[in-house]
Each structure stands twice: as C-alpha cells, then as structure tokens.
Amino acid sequence: MTYLDYQATTPLAPEALAAMLPWLESQHANPHSPHREGRRAKAAVEVARDQIAALLPPGGRVAFTSGATEALNWAIKGTAPGDIVTIGTEHAAVLDSVAALESDKRVVTRLPVSANGIVKYDAAFDVAMPGVSLIAAMLVNNEIGVVQPIEDLSVLADFAGAPLLCDAVQGFGRVPIPSGCDLIAISAHKIHGPKGIGALWIRDGVDLAPLMHGGGQEAPGRSGTLSPALCAGFGVAAQLMAERKDEDAAHIDRLWSLALDRLGPGWTINGSTEHRYHGNLNLRRANLDVNRLMSDLRDIAFSAGSACASGSGRSSHVLRAIGLTEAQARSSIRLGFGRYTTETELRDAVDAIVAATEAQWP
Structure with a gap:
C-alpha cells in the first residue's frame, strides 16, 4: 500500500511511539494526582507542552484538548457574544460551529475566496468592524493546500x-x-x-468560557484527565517537526516536482500554486471518473476530497468556492505526501494514476 493521504492523517513517527510506550505499558498514574507517580506523569505532560509551545508564538499557553475539532469549538463558542467573520473554505469544525451559533441569533459572515483560493481581502476589510467578536481563518487549507494571508487578517x-x-x-x-x-x-x-489529542494555544489576556465543565484540569478551564502517553507522543512529534523542518521541506519540494513531472498534460491544479504548501497536490482532469479511479487503484491511498466529508455524497465545498463546476469538483483528486513518502513509491503511484486515468478513454 502506498499512502498518499497525509492531509487526512500522517504516519506515526517511530520516535513518538517510543515516547508513548512507557506510559501505556507501566507508567499509569493520573497526571493530576499529587503523589510522586502523579507528579512524574505531570512532568511528562509539561515537557510535551513546552515542546509544542516552541513552535508557537510567545506570550500564550498551550491547553491540551482531545483534538483540533474540540479546540476550534472551544475557541469559537468560548468567545464573547458578537458577530463572527470566517472564510467560506474553512474546515467543517469551524463552519458547523459558527452555524450552530448563527442559529442562536449570532451574525456570521462567510468571506468569499478568489479562484486561487485566497480570501478576498476587500470583502474582509468591509466587515472587520467594531462589534465583531471573532475572526476565524485557516492557515493552510486541508483540501487544496492554499496558504491564507493570516498576518493581513490579524491587522483587520x-x-x-x-x-x-x-x-x-x-x-x-x-x-x-x-x-x-x-x-x-x-x-x-x-x-x-x-x-x-490536540491543543488550543491561547494568548495571554484572552478570556474563554469553558466548553466542557468538570475539574478544570487545563487552564483556562478545559476539563478532563489528560493522557501522559498522548501528550508525550504529541510533544516528541512537535520536537521532530522543529528539528527536521528544513529536511522535510526540501524532501516535500522534491516530491511535488516529481509528481508534476510524471503527471503530464491534461491535469489542472486546484488553487494557488504560489501561495501553497507543497505536500498537498489537489488537481483535476476533465471527465475523470474518480470513483472508478479509486476502485482501480486500491493499493494507493489517496483522496477524492476531505476525509471529513467522505461518504457524504457532496462535492467539496472548497472546490465549489473557488469556482469549479460540480463536474470539475467531482473530477478532482488530492494527493498528500510528506516525510515518510519515498520518491520511488510516489513515482510509481503517480505513474499508476496516469495509466488508470488514460484507460478511462481507450
């Protein structure tokens, strides 16, 4: 099996697994307990917190959550009442959360994007006014890999x-x-x-109401017993991202170029090629039967869209937002690759995709 679905999830780093194993096998104390073993577990959690914080801006705190979905829900639902501004190509965890607040009479503005997937700044400028309680934007789009101008949005x-x-x-x-x-x-x-496991980084001075009530173990008010194993694995994974950043980036750039060279004519990249993370290759080919392609290539794991929307029967809201027709959206695939993808397996996989595609028009 060749795995090309890195946007859905990434392979577990061996180093992260090694950091987790002691806490799964023999070290089982609750990190919120005051005894010696509890303090050891808490120390492991705090080491992980520092490893993760090293990749984030200064002046804030990392609060562990069950994942990014919880973190996004907490950030959106925990802010003060008021209008919300977001982008129409956000992840469902954002769009569904703001929709839930909208039904409770909060005003939500979903900003449009251009054909390249970048938010229309003029539209954002028009609505970023006093009275807005939150602006929510994705740094790298999970479906098309486009990088949004977060710094510009922070000014607004x-x-x-x-x-x-x-x-x-x-x-x-x-x-x-x-x-x-x-x-x-x-x-x-x-x-x-x-x-x-995920986390929400909260800038010092930003107040959030709790999303879940209980023991309030995580400042500023997230309740629930933390898993030292998951925290340790997260921390080591973050540390590896910092240590291998340049090496990983160079490898991904080579994979991106290799994939484009092997694909040949007839394919169109969805979204900006300039403002983009190169580990995400979302592209389309006219009249491509994606379901048939995936059936023909069962030994290659790739996506017809976001994993979160798989099985929904809907075409990608992101692809529709950048102006693709329903047919174009349904003729698109996403190849995601990264640290553990070899050049040989990507080359062979792309060649197989091209051959299976050409076979649809004998």
Whole structure:
C-alpha cells in the first residue's frame, strides 16, 4: 500500500511511539494526582507542552484538548457574544460551529475566496468592524493546500478589536504561524503524532468560557484527565517537526516536482500554486471518473476530497468556492505526501494514476 493521504492523517513517527510506550505499558498514574507517580506523569505532560509551545508564538499557553475539532469549538463558542467573520473554505469544525451559533441569533459572515483560493481581502476589510467578536481563518487549507494571508487578517482583527482564531492544523510545524494570532488550534496526528489529542494555544489576556465543565484540569478551564502517553507522543512529534523542518521541506519540494513531472498534460491544479504548501497536490482532469479511479487503484491511498466529508455524497465545498463546476469538483483528486513518502513509491503511484486515468478513454 502506498499512502498518499497525509492531509487526512500522517504516519506515526517511530520516535513518538517510543515516547508513548512507557506510559501505556507501566507508567499509569493520573497526571493530576499529587503523589510522586502523579507528579512524574505531570512532568511528562509539561515537557510535551513546552515542546509544542516552541513552535508557537510567545506570550500564550498551550491547553491540551482531545483534538483540533474540540479546540476550534472551544475557541469559537468560548468567545464573547458578537458577530463572527470566517472564510467560506474553512474546515467543517469551524463552519458547523459558527452555524450552530448563527442559529442562536449570532451574525456570521462567510468571506468569499478568489479562484486561487485566497480570501478576498476587500470583502474582509468591509466587515472587520467594531462589534465583531471573532475572526476565524485557516492557515493552510486541508483540501487544496492554499496558504491564507493570516498576518493581513490579524491587522483587520486588531482594527475590529476582535481575537483572531487560526486553524493551524495543516500548517503547524510546516508554515510559519504569524505572531498576530490570538487563538491557534493544532492536532497531533497531522504532524506524525497520535490521534486523540490536540491543543488550543491561547494568548495571554484572552478570556474563554469553558466548553466542557468538570475539574478544570487545563487552564483556562478545559476539563478532563489528560493522557501522559498522548501528550508525550504529541510533544516528541512537535520536537521532530522543529528539528527536521528544513529536511522535510526540501524532501516535500522534491516530491511535488516529481509528481508534476510524471503527471503530464491534461491535469489542472486546484488553487494557488504560489501561495501553497507543497505536500498537498489537489488537481483535476476533465471527465475523470474518480470513483472508478479509486476502485482501480486500491493499493494507493489517496483522496477524492476531505476525509471529513467522505461518504457524504457532496462535492467539496472548497472546490465549489473557488469556482469549479460540480463536474470539475467531482473530477478532482488530492494527493498528500510528506516525510515518510519515498520518491520511488510516489513515482510509481503517480505513474499508476496516469495509466488508470488514460484507460478511462481507450
């Protein structure tokens, strides 16, 4: 099996697994207990917190969550009442959360994007006014890999007096996170860490109401017992992202170029090629039967869209937002690759995709 679905999840780093194993096998104390073993577990959690914080702006705190979905829900639902501004190509965790507040009489503005997937700044400028309580934007789009101008949006957020929430799940450790963010959501399993844990970075001075009530173990008010194993795996994965950043980036650039060279004519990249993370190759071919392609290539794991929308029967809202027709959206595939993808397996996979595509028009 050749795995090309890195936007859905990434392979677990061996180093992250090694950091987790002691806490799964023999070290089982609750990190919130005051005895010696509890303090040891808490120390492991705090080491992980520092490893993750090293990739984030200064002046804030990392609060562990069950994943980025919880972090985004907390950031959106925990802010003060008021209007919300976001982008129409955001992840469902953002769009569904703001829709839930909209039904409770909050005003939500979903900004349009241009054909390249970049937010229309003029539209953002028109609505970023006092009275807005939150601006939410994704750093790297999970479906098309486009990098949004978060720094520019942070200027608008300052003008409106609203915190800026950055969904940095796909960009964390890969794309610099602008210092103007006030809330940052991240996830371990998108950086070669374990599933089931994420975090919300909260700038000092930003107040959030709790999303879940209970023991309030995580400042500023997230309740629930933390898993030292998951925290340790997340921390080591983050540390590896920092240590291997240049090496990983160079490898991904080579893979991107290799894939484009092997694809040949007839394919169109969806979204900007300039403002983009190169580990995400979302592209289309006219009249391509994607379902048939995936059936013909069952030994290659790739996506027809976002994993979160798979099985929904809907075409990608992101692809529609950049102006693609329904037919074009349904003729698109996403290839995601990264640290553990070899050049040989990507070359062979792309060649197989091209051959299976050509076979659709004998």
